[in-house]
Amino acid sequence: MKRYSFFKKQENHKSTDFTDVLEHLQKSKDFTSFTLNFENEIYCVSFFDTLIDKDIMHRDLLPFLHTNSSTLEELVHNLPIEGLVFTKNPAELQSQLLMGYIAITLNKSDQAVLVKAANNTSRQVTLPEVEFSVVGPKEALVESLDTNLYLIRKRLPIAELAVEEIIVGKLSKTRVAVLHIEGIANSENVETVIQRISDLRVNQIIDSSYISQMIEDNKNSPFPQFIDTERPDRLAAVLGEGKVVILVDGAPHGLLGPSTFFEYFAAFEDYFLNWTIASFFRLIRFFAVLFSILMTPIYVAVLTYHYELIPKDLVSTLVISRSGIPFPPILEALILELAIELLREAGARLPTKVGQTIGIVGGIVIGTASVEAGLTSNVLLILVALSALGSFTTPVYQMGNTIRLIRFPLLLMAYFLGLLGIAISFCFLLVHLLRISSLGRPFLEPLYPPRIYDMRDALIRLPFFLQAKRPIEVQTEDTVRLEPKEDSKD
Structure with missing residues (x-):
């Protein structure tokens, strides 16, 4: 009140x-x-x-x-x-x-x-820092809304590209632009975004993440429902697919939706590579994330309840590794996981050069000291380090944060119920993903509901000529994006 x-x-x-x-x-x-x-x-x-x-x-x-x-x-x-x-x-x-x-x-x-006569002083267009790619364009969005609109319009010089501008924030009076292509984007998606933004009653909008948190369908979910990107080429590409883009004045990132779970494991650089190489990289990312989430909980569950599952060749290695460790596997795992999180957070908050030094030196020193002091085993140290590397493979930063969070509930369930606890946690996670939506569209599409055609650009990316139609989940008005080549007649 x-x-x-x-x-x-x-x-x-x-x-x-x-x-x-x-x-x-x-x-x-x-x-x-x-x-x-x-x-x-x-x-x-x-x-x-x-x-x-x-x-x-x-x-x-x-x-x-x-x-x-x-x-x-x-x-x-x-x-x-x-x-x-x-x-x-x-x-x-x-x-x-x-x-x-x-x-x-x-x-x-x-x-x-x-x-x-506004003074439009702003940062110059530079290289992407979060979504850097070896091949492809090297431009990133900046804090000026007009500059960002230029970067997109020069890639889509068509009259159908519509920009709806809304002023949000009682104090900040922030300009928020909603972009879509008329005749392609689903009008229901566009109206939903505009209505949700127009209904906001807030004091300040400082960044696009404010908008994302306020208009997403499931506000209590740790999973992001809008993809946050700094690449104008990616925004132009998804506009051509029929998605809706949100730009905020003062934010060097744009939001795109609706999004699906598998899009968070697809780097835009995949479209600049051969489809076989791109598909291989996508599978590596997906399995790296699964490894990052499950490896440490499985270690705790096996050593606590299911030691009979350990192969005979590994028993002696694990026994030697854990000899002299005073803590149970759960405390050992939590110590290393929290140490990794502390190093990661400290490296992110420090200046770039200092942060890199802290991350490398701190990881080596703390890891070596903890093993030599008998606080943790060297086997678990290797597994935790690989899990941390696996979480870094996600192209979208917000999804990487979610993966970091998920590991801890799985660790606790593995300690209390073993592999059964991991299975129960995974079922809860799957049910939660089934209930999430992005602008009213299913988050787990194309797995649920099953849409075979959209599988062509999910876990793997098939050649462009096999993706002649736009994704079904966007429900575009114009479904064709690649017209078949007409055979020439002699």
Whole structure:
């Protein structure tokens, strides 16, 4: 209730005229308002120093104010600037000034001309850092929404590419753009995204992850339901498949949906490689994730309850490895797993060069010291290290975080119930995945519901000529994306 009363209070606080607006804004030290007298005409120019490009003001605005203009309409004809806006609304005057406009009034009238002069200083387009690829384009999104739209539009120079812009955030007034291709994207998906974003009642939207958490179908699930990507080429590709893309001003990542579970194991670089190589890499990633989730729990379960499953050739190795270890397998595994997580978190929070050093040196020192001190076995140390490497193979960072979390419940169930506990946990995990949806579409598609055609780009990637139609799960209006070649007649 406090939140809604705050919004109501903010909405009722509106200035009544231009003078009140300017006086209110002048409390800020970076707000400037001055007058210019030309014969009988008095111009009042108001703006925020930190929001405008002063070159535009001195080059395209101030030199033309001395012209003989008795009205604002005449002034507009003399200004060599496009996109001028007339307003008599004090609330609009205030909002546009805060967006980087310059307000001009003439002879203290109740009408103003708004000149767009926003300072669009932003980071230059650089290489992708999270989704780097050896082959393919080397451009990444930046924090400027206009720049990101340019990076996508230059790859899709078609009139059907539609951009819906929504202002979200009572305080931040963040621009959120929803992109889709008319005639291809399912209108229900587009309307669902726009409706959910429009219904948001929040103070601030700082990054696209805020939007993702607020509009996803299952908010309590650890599994992401929107793919977060920094690659404009990937966004352009999924738009062509009929998906919906969300861009947020100030966020160097875009969201795409609906998504499926298997898409989180498919790197966009797979489409730049031969289909056999790409399929092999996808299978490696998938089995590496399974190994990462199951290996340590299986170790704990076997040594605690099912030691008869250990091959005779490995018994002596495990006995020698665990001789002198004072802890049961579960504590041994938790110590190493938590040590790996601490090293990973510390490396992520430190500067790049220092973080790499901490990760390598810390892993070697702690691993060697723990084995020599008799706290952990060298066999488990190898398994935990391989499990950590397996979790790094996921191309989408959010899914990697989910995999890190899943291992700990499986470890505890393996300790209490052995392999039966792992099986029960896996059943719960599968049921949870079956219940998840992304924009109302099944998350485990094409396994459930079974769609044989979409299997061609799931665990494996078949050649492009065998993927002539768009994925069924997106429910596109135009299903054909690769038209068959017509045979030439002699």
